Amino acid sequence: MNERERRVPSTDFATTRGMRFQDASPAKRNIQTIAHLDEAALHEQSLSDRISAAISQFVGSLSFVAAHVIWFGVWALWNLNLIPGLEPFDPYPFGLLTMLVSMEGVLVATFVLITQNWMNRMAERRAHLDLQVNILAEQEMTLVLRMLRTISRKVGVEAEPEEKVEEYERLNVHELATALDEHLPKDK
Numbered sequence: 001m002n003e004r005e006r007r008v009p010s011t012d013f014a015t016t017r018g019m020r021f022q023d024a025s026p027a028k029r030n031i032q033t034i035a036h037l038d039e040a041a042l043h044e045q046s047l048s049d050r051i052s053a054a055i056s057q058f059v060g061s062l063s064f065v066a067a068h069v070i071w072f073g074v075w076a077l078w079n080l081n082l083i084p085g086l087e088p089f090d091p092y093p094f095g096l097l098t099m100l101v102s103m104e105g106v107l108v109a110t111f112v113l114i115t116q117n118w119m120n121r122m123a124e125r126r127a128h129l130d131l132q133v134n135i136l137a138e139q140e141m142t143l144v145l146r147m148l149r150t151i152s153r154k155v156g157v158e159a160e161p162e163e164k165v166e167e168y169e170r171l172n173v174h175e176l177a178t179a180l181d182e183h184l185p186k187d188k
Helices: 003-007 026-043 047-059 062-079 095-155 162-169 173-183
Strands: none
16 A cells, blocks of 8 residues: 555545444444544645644644743843843843734634634534434434334324324424524524
8 A cells, every 4th residue: 555545544435444334333333434534524624724723733732831931931031131141132021022922823813713614614514414314314204104104004003193193294394494593593
């Protein structure tokens, strides 16, 4: 296997990390599918998204905090003329330091926002996938209800009133979404 094949996740959902899906339990297959989808999404990240994610990850670490504490401490000691042999270059109130920290803040905020935008796209993708699965499950359950109703009639058992069963069969996702939109608070 060459380097590219090792880096690129398989697009074949039948295998992930050498384990065949049919050899695994349903829960393991689901976990493998989710892991595969996440690997594929990470692989499809643009270079700017990867750089932003790496910077955001570092910025959100204790190493970043420690580096800043050391940097500010050395800067202050140096520019308060407390380190013998080093001439202050940014005397109190540290105007140059203030400018550098402000520029760093703008850049860090931008990188964090780029990362947040990518995470938002992934969350929307998962939400759409979840909605699709839910709609499919609802359609399957409607078929199951119809089959159960037919079986119940054939054996002479009426578990639920006919109107109630028909009410569930008539569930329309579009109507449900419209009703939900009408009842949720509006953004201002």
